[in-house]
Amino acid sequence: MRGAVFAALAATMGNLLQGWDNATIAGALIYIKREFNLETQPTLEGLIVAMSLIGATVITTFSGPVSDSVGRRPMLIVSSLLYCLGGVVMLWSPNVYVLLLGRLLDGFGVGLAVTLVPVYISETSPPEIRGQLNTLPQFTGSGGMFLSYCMVFGMSLMDAPSWRFMLGVLSIPSLLYFVLTVFYLPESPRWLVSKGKMNEAKKVLQKLRGREDVTGELALLIEGLGTGVDTSIEEYVMGPANDEEATTDKDQIKLYGAEHGQSWIAKPVTGQSTLGMVSRYGSMANQGSMANMMDPLVTLFGSVHEKLPQTGSMRSAIFPNFGSMFNTAADDNGRDENWEVESRGEDTSSDVGHDDSDDNLRSPLLSPHASGVAPPSNGSMLMQSGELVNSTGIGGGWQLAYKKAQDGTGELKRVYLHQEVGMGSMRGSMRGSMRGSVVSLPPSDLLDGQLIQAAGLVSQSTLNIKDFKGESPFEDGNVQPSAAATKGQSWRELLEPGVKRALIVGMGMQILQQFSGINGVLYYTPQILSQAGVDVLLSRLGIGSDSASLLISGLTTLLMLPSIGLAMRLMDISGRRFLLLNTLPVLIGSLIVLVLSNVIEMGTVLHATLSTISVVVYFCCFVMGFGPIPNILCSEIFPTRVRGICIAICSLTFWFGDIIVTYSLPGLLSSIGLAGVFGIYAIVCTISWFFVYMKVPETKGMPLEVISEFFNVGARQAEAEKDM
Template sequence: DIVLGEMKSTVFSAVVVSIGYALLGWDFAALLEANGHMEKEFELENLPSIEGITIAVSAFGAIVITIFSGSLLDWLGRRAVLVQSSLLLLSGGLLMLWSPNIYILLLARLIVGSGSGLVFTCVPIYISEISPSTMRGLLVTMPQFMFFIGTIFSYCLIFWLTLMPSPKWRIMIGAIFAPSIVYLALLVYYLPESPRWLVSDGKISEARVSLQWLRGKKHDISGEISTIVEGVDFISDTAIGTAQAQSFSRISSSQIWPNNTFYWHLSDPLVDLLGSIHETMSEATGSRRNSFFPVFNSFSFPEHEHMNEHRDDNSDQQTRGVYYAGEANNGDGLRTSLLSQTANVEVNDTNTSFTSEGSSSYLRRHGTSAFAQEFVASFIDNDIEEEDEETHGMALPYQPAYRYMENTRRHPCRYRILRLSETADMKSKWRVLLQPGIRHALCYGMLIQALQQSAGISVLLRYTPEILEQVGVVSLFSDIGLSPHSTSILISALNALLLLPCITAAMLLMDVCGRRALILATTPILMLSLSVMSLSTLVDMGSLERAILFHLALTICFCSYVVGLGPIPNILCSEMFPTKARATCVSFCSLSFWFGGLLSAYCFPVMLSTIGLGGACGIYALVCCIPLCLVYYRIPETRTLNLELIAEVFKLSRQLPYVQ
């Protein structure tokens, strides 16, 4: 297990990029309050609502930039796009501070919306790619925590400004430029590039440096960098035959999972699958090879025994060779290293005779990193020239043609790893999206992001001050000497502050209980609280009782949301796609998020004027049933799985018993 203290650089990098979500939270809370003051200053009371205009312009900017964000992330890299997002937020904040007329203001909102779109798409991708599998859920939940940090600071500023005779609305929304400067400085001077993007771009030596810095100087990254290299080109391209999948689907579920227990519904069936498939098939066929996951065939042991015969008897460590990658696609003919790694790997366990029954226990004991080391080791022979540890990242000279052809014939899979960049260029990005596992995952990701916004909780969060005034919660605090509006702002800030312990609990539980368990446990509570809110406004009761009941149900609603349906869709979308398609797929998921949010923002005022607040809450409770069913029947558990294996899992999502 990876100790949190050993990952200080990884954790701090996640905190740095999550500041972008704090800026989103700041703008989220400040915009609605500033809209009323804009109407008065620009004399727009008789024109269409300025609130609808500003929201539409911001959403338009986010949608347009999100369309191109996938290509930008693959072309420029994660770090460069994050820097661009900070520049957009900074320039937009300065324009909003100035904004002499409505046109400059709308231009500023367009720029801020574009920066928000980049932040929303890129931050979860970056954090998921730098995080170890045992901490990925915790760190990808960090942006949600920072979002409410920004919301609290924004409410505090708004509360202070509302105490003045003439609140300065430009400061409310334009003050975002100050934290944007800090965000930009940290991104430029501190943040490393994503190792997985560097590998996908053919910069293996730079990826090793970045990963070593993230994990710490004492951490052995040889297994992890091997897994990343495989995942970019080899593992994600591994085909699972239709006949094999059908034969697997005929296996009774009782042979794989204890599906009569409650644990089977909420726990991690795919991790159980990865561990039990060897035992199941070996008992049925007596085979020593895994026919469903070809990458698992690295546990074949004739090769291991053959390699061990050529090893030095007095050596207990194996030096990884340095691979030559051919010419980089940079036009200057430079020779780059595609797999430059010289690391000492312990072979105490690799000398053990493996069987198909023993491979699952090895995987559970050592994790997927050790599994990847064994897989890469099966391709390495003693004919490859070895280098010293001091030559990290250096490329080998050209090998003679006959030597290269001999090595390719001996290890045909090595050619696929060496020609990684060419393979990535040959395959169209859009064809990759049509692969079965990626196609299914993309559909589920877009659907769950749209449903998250359609559930209406984000709208309730945005309109919390107005809702509290309408229901009568503000009247409970009339004795404190504040105006009703200032009181509603103060209560909203306290509500946001109360959510921080809930988000902290979600961060700690995300890698313990898993994504499925949390969302399946909290969504029914969310539906129940929305139903209570609806009934409290429809049933005839005293104003005091209604205010107390509604506020209590609203608080429970927000708390259950930030533990389950709030952060988990972002986590799932950032981890269930392979590296070569992750940016494009997440951009599609972000598009569905923005469209769903725009639809919800425009429908909520209409529902308030027609069916009232109670009817709107009732509809939101019904909508929450859809993501609950989607997760229960179609979304597998991704906890503890490496990013390079999750995409393979979705290839079987239609054949597994628990999703039928």
């Protein structure tokens, strides 16, 4: 775990340099305008700022496909070199055109860092802390801004401040970034797996996780190379099976994990697609309401995280016998009735159910003894005190399992299983109804709480095993992907329903984030605060207007850091969606106050105070939600095979929006003033709230491969319903 944290810290040095550059140009622009007489040339002024964004946009066009080809680490090394070269050119800058060249090179470095650092962190981090680590870029970026504002403020107090030195200092920390990327940054294990470099991937995983046995996670990374075209959702009631015991019932299957030990027997139940039931319930129960417009994917993802009351809730309405898709608790009477149906031999299998045999490999799926921990007497077999009790877990309460196809080919199917803590009410009813059930587990052999309910995402395995006959797919320790899984990405994969749906979410979040105005405000914060009259607050201290606005900007970024720290704490607890839905209203409120303070006539001091407080609140809430989360989501929701291409598309959306906002802001300020500008931002933030509510799912704690499968299954089901 320490290895993953250190790798994330090293990678986010690129974001620190981005924040440094953003703040430096905001302060240096005051002096650049005076030297080159740009007061009457707002177009050229905007171009100096936007040139970095143009460079970032150009490099982003190639960054995704190239990083998929050569790796994430080499591209981050190139980013550090471009930062350094850009700083040197800006330090020299004899005229405005050389300055534009330096800004362009600097933009190349920014584009690579902003695009690839979130991808790198997501691909190297455990699911349980992925959100926290992916918030680090926002923290280091704001930290870089604060350090830069301190430097620029100090230089502004000099008799002859040098904007060239302000911009050229960037080359010094970029050298540290270069050293970290070259000597301390391992390659992404997911990229290594995609290229078939299994030995290297295993060594990197062992270093990142701090343990020797990474077979289960390595298998997960291989399975992530699949497209999930044939993925379906199944529900099981599961219990332990003796190794000597043969499974005779056609409805029973055996599931096995990556390690030797106890095998499990599973009974498929509830013969309807879970996603279809969730989607239909949402549309039927919310006719005429805003919730009726919610994407079925949002509801499906929410069923993993939300804990709703059992009686009269969505959960019990969707799954009357089992509660939620991923819950183990159920009504006692309903459970007894369900087991009676099964004991009569009725067909209750799910979509895929019967084409799989129980004659399977022998390796544990959910062994309570794998780590020497006794099974809990009043909790889940998968969890104890909130922690996984064996290493077959792939994060977030999910487990990777396999079963053997029945068609005689010997091919494997993989199953992503999930079960929640809280067997409580289910345990007693199940123990009372065990006798005579089709699971055929001797009651005397059952430990308290060993019968569980789980749901699985089932698809063809991408392991290179054509005719399995042994006891475990990992028996010889040689885990390899199939040739088809490593053939490389195709642009046609972007047309798959799940990828298209993910692109809508990713691109929508990026464009809305930019048109909420944050980067434009940051670039021009000193000038905006100066127009708001903030210099009045510091005039009594003898600080000039330019220095005063820089000081306020520095203090504003300093106040951001605790807010980002709080967001890091909540990102994997409350979740991305929760933070967005609760911070956007605060953004809207602060923007409305800014509009009113600039429309209503009031005293200079009161106007400056309200403007400053509103800007600070805006920034602090932005960095808790709308700042880091779009990049986090974009790094999570795309399949491994096309992640680089999709990230490049979303990043292009980001940079095009950034260019438009930044380049147009000087003209907007001169034409409609601060009130008009912030009024536009308030409208965009309102639209953003509705977009998040209806389209953005919750991904906290879920393995990247599982997130991709959810998008695949949900998007195909939604398209099928539209055709009906």
